[in-house]
Amino acid sequence: xxxxxIVTAILARQAVRDxxxxxxxxxxxDLGIDSLGRVEVVFAIEEQFDLSVPFNANTPDAGGxxxxxxxxxxxxxxxxxxxxxx
Amino acid sequence: MRRVVITGMGTVNALGQDAGTTMxxxxxxxxAIAPLEIRDAARLSIRIGAGVRDWxxxxxxxxxxxxLYDRATQFALTAGAEAxxxxxxxxxxxxxxxxxxVLGTAGGGLQSAEESYRTVFEAGxxxxxxxxxxxxxxxxxxxALSIRWGLGGPSFTVATACASSNHAIGLAxxxxxxxxxxxxxxxxxxxxxxxxxxxxxxGLRVLSPDGCRPFCATRNGMVxxxxxxxxxxxxxxxxxxxxxxxxxxxxxxxxxxxAADMVLPNPEGAAAAMxxxxxxxxxSPRDIGHINAHGTGTAANDRSExxxxxxxxxxxxxxxxxxxxxxxxxxxxxxVELVACILALRDGVIAPVAGHVAADxxxxxxxxxGHARKAGVGALLSNAFAFGGLNAVLALRQG
Numbered sequence: 186x187x188x189x190x191i192v193t194a195i196l197a198r199q200a201v202r203d204x205x206x207x208x209x210x211x212x213x214x215d216l217g218i219d220s221l222g223r224v225e226v227v228f229a230i231e232e233q234f235d236l237s238v239p240f241n242a243n244t245p246d247a248g249g250x251x252x253x254x255x256x257x258x259x260x261x262x263x264x265x266x267x268x269x270x271x
Numbered sequence: 272m273r274r275v276v277i278t279g280m281g282t283v284n285a286l287g288q289d290a291g292t293t294m295x296x297x298x299x300x301x302x303a304i305a306p307l308e309i310r311d312a313a314r315l316s317i318r319i320g321a322g323v324r325d326w327x328x329x330x331x332x333x334x335x336x337x338x339l340y341d342r343a344t345q346f347a348l349t350a351g352a353e354a355x356x357x358x359x360x361x362x363x364x365x366x367x368x369x370x371x372x373v374l375g376t377a378g379g380g381l382q383s384a385e386e387s388y389r390t391v392f393e394a395g396x397x398x399x400x401x402x403x404x405x406x407x408x409x410x411x412x413x414x415a416l417s418i419r420w421g422l423g424g425p426s427f428t429v430a431t432a433c434a435s436s437n438h439a440i441g442l443a444x445x446x447x448x449x450x451x452x453x454x455x456x457x458x459x460x461x462x463x464x465x466x467x468x469x470x471x472x473x474g475l476r477v478l479s480p481d482g483c484r485p486f487c488a489t490r491n492g493m494v495x496x497x498x499x500x501x502x503x504x505x506x507x508x509x510x511x512x513x514x515x516x517x518x519x520x521x522x523x524x525x526x527x528x529x530a531a532d533m534v535l536p537n538p539e540g541a542a543a544a545m546x547x548x549x550x551x552x553x554x555s556p557r558d559i560g561h562i563n564a565h566g567t568g569t570a571a572n573d574r575s576e577x578x579x580x581x582x583x584x585x586x587x588x589x590x591x592x593x594x595x596x597x598x599x600x601x602x603x604x605x606x607v608e609l610v611a612c613i614l615a616l617r618d619g620v621i622a623p624v625a626g627h628v629a630a631d632x633x634x635x636x637x638x639x640x641g642h643a644r645k646a647g648v649g650a651l652l653s654n655a656f657a658f659g660g661l662n663a664v665l666a667l668r669q670g
Contacts, residue, residue, distance in 0.1 A: 201334065224401040225338060231398060 188234075188266065192259045195229045209256030216255075220245075223252050230258075236265050274507035275447045276670050277613070278515040279360070281353025283346040284498030284597045284607050285321035289353055293597075293607075294614045297622035298643045302596045304482060304494050311466045317478040320464050321496035321598025339402050340415065341380030346499035346603075347412035347460035348419060354456065355420060358503040358515060366423025371452050372416045373443040374428050374501070375435025375459035377602035378468060380407030385467045412460045416501070424452050433565070435459050436500070436605030437655035437663035441524035443504050444665075453506050458606035460499035469495060475534070477569050483599070485566035485592035485624055486573045486638055488631040493567040496598020500606035517670030519616045522650065523552025529660030536572055536656055541565075541579035544662035545652055549583075552650070552666035556584045559666075560648040561615050563608050565656045566592020566624070567599055576654065577634040589646060591639045595625040605655040605663070615648045616669050 190204075197204035200216040207216075218226065220242060227240045227250075239248030250265075251257035281289065285303035286296035296303065306312075307320045328337055328345050340348065355361070363370065383406035387399040405411060410428040417426045425446060429439045436459030443457035463469070472478050472495060479492030510517060525547025529540035549556065562584075565576055573592075580587045593611045594600075600607045611622050620643050627640035650668035657663075 221339070221402070222335070228398065228401045 188263050189259045191233055192230065192262050193255060195226060195233065196255055196258065199226050207255050209254065209259065211255045213252055213254065226252070226258070230262060234262060234266065236262070238265065272448050273450060275444050275504055275521045276507045276510050277502050277518045277521065278505055278510050279354035279356070279358030279503035280500065280518060280610060280613060281350035281357065282498065282500035282607055282610050283323055283349050284500070284600060285323055285496050286597045288323070288349070290610055293610055297593060297596060297611050297614055298620050300596065300623040300625050300641070300643060302625040304598060307464065309465060315466070315469055315473065317469060317473050317480055319480070319482070319494060320469070321494060322464050323497055339405055341383045341406045341411060342462035343376060343378070343380060343460045343499065344412040344415050346462060346497070347374060347501060348415055350458065350499040350501040351416045351419065351456055354501045354503050360503065362419070363421030363423070366421050368423045369452055370422045370454040371424035372413045372422050372426040372456045373439045374413045374416070374457070375439035375602045375606070376409055376412065376428055376430060376461050377432045377435055378461050378463040379409035380411055381463055381468055382465045383407040385465050412499070416456055420456070422456065430602070431661045431663065432657035432659060433599065433601055433604055434655040434657035434661050434663040435602035437653065437665055438526065440502065440521070440605065440609065441526060441663055441665060444521045444524055447504050447506055453509055455504045456501055457504050458499065458501035459603040461600055461602035462497045463601055464495055464497045479568060482626050483568040483595045484626040484628065485564065485568045485595055486577065486631060486634045486636060487627045488629040490568045490570065490573060493569055493594065493599045496594070496600045498597065498600045498607055499603050500610055502606070502609065518613050519667050519670045521665060522554060522668045523548045523550070523666035525549070525551055525664045527662045529662070531660055533660070534658050536575040537660060538575045538578040538582065540660055540662050541576055541654070541656050542582040544664045545579065545583045545654070548652060548664040548666040554650055554666060558650050559584070559588050559652055560646065561588050561621055561651040562590045563612050563651065563653040564590050564592045565654040566594055568594065572656065574633055576656065577636050580636060587636055589621055589639050589644060590636045591621055592624050593622050596622065605653060605665070608653055609665070612651055612653050612667055615651060616667060619645055619647050621646055621648070
């Protein structure tokens with residue numbers, strides 16, 4: 186499973202952009218993914234990977250799931266998947 | 272107290288997706304009742320309704336907006352945009368605390384609630400769409416309009432079942448008249464044509480399997496519709512000062528409660544609401560040239576309403592019941608019917624009751640049937656009587 190490609194596709198759909206234009210260093214803020222958009226991204230990731238993402242919109246930084254950039258989201262999903270397998 | 276006029280209108284309903292198309296269909300007496308095309312329709316015992324066909328939400332809203340807007344909110348925003356454009360108004364640069372929104376709804380975001388229940392109960396999943404709450408809350412459409420147009424004043428939603436819209440319009444009227452606001456968007460929105468929505472109504476055994484024939488001897492129930500209608504209400508002096516076109520004047524509003532039965536109507540409560548609207552407007556029964564009846568096509572409502580009209584008016588003026596054309600839009604009913612009222616006041620065209628086959632000797636009203644009737648209507652009443660015995664009647668006159 187190409188986690189990076191799937192996460193990139195989710196973020197691209199939320200940002201209404203071509204996935205090929207996204208780079209790991211791009212920030213979700215700059216992609217126009219606001220707080221509501223982030224909640225939708227978390228939902229899509231949970232659905233796609235059958236995961237439970239530790240994310241509370243009241244304390245977005247507390248769960249350790251880093252929604253700052255394309256790369257940080259990919260890394261966070263990979264980490265959760267790794268825990269699941271471990 | 273200030274006089275209050277309507278300077279803009281918009282609607283989405285089974286007859287049309289704007290006011291002009293709707294008025295043309297009303298004048299032509301063309302019913303929009305058809306076989307339902309919804310999920311699990313084969314499991315319904317009632318399979319007709321007045322649905323909004325070919326609704327292209329993707330063309331009207333962005334994906335981000337659609338994730339937040341239930342079908343009812345989509346209808347309300349579309350109707351609201353038409354009303355604001357018709358009134359020659361745009362978005363306030365900063366929220367205008369002298370302008371607000373009051374909408375009526377019975378089901379709110381019912382289809383969003385239904386979808387979430389399907390997800391957890393039917394599909395057995397453990398998560399639902401993250402915006403289920405902002406989609407299904409009853410104030411969703413009201414808030415969406417407030418946000419869209421920068422209306423920063425009093426805004427709220429009224430839920431009084433089938434009288435919701437008339438209560439909403441009446442309260443907005445009172446606020447402008449009393450000076451609590453200068454401009455209000457008012458109306459209603461509902462989208463209950465879904466499997467669960469219709470199943471619930473089926474349970475009451477009040478739906479017709481073959482058509483809505485209000486006041487007809489052969490009537491056998493209501494037919495559900497869906498849609499929204501939104502109006503711009505503003506102080507008459509302000510409307511005149513800015514050169515706005517005036518569609519009609521809201522002259523008065525009357526509301527009563529039967530305080531009797533949860534589902535059976537009471538003619539005395541209905542008659543009291545009509546008298547209250549007349550008194551509030553400073554009109555006498557002989558000033559009223561037309562009544563847009565609640566006229567659901569159920570045995571009980573139509574008999575009770577006819578009795579109430581006779582109690583207030585004697586023989587009474589020409590009556591129509593346009594639910595026979597656009598179905599019963601539930602929380603949006605009074606608002607969609609206000610479009611027909613404006614057609615009568617502004618254009619002198621009373622839309623007909625469709626499907627009338629035979630006079631019921633218990634009714635005895637001057638029903639407009641078959642074809643529209645040309646009539647100079649100086650003032651009229653629009654009735655709405657809800658389950659729970661809540662009655663709301665608007666009095667309007669030519670603007």
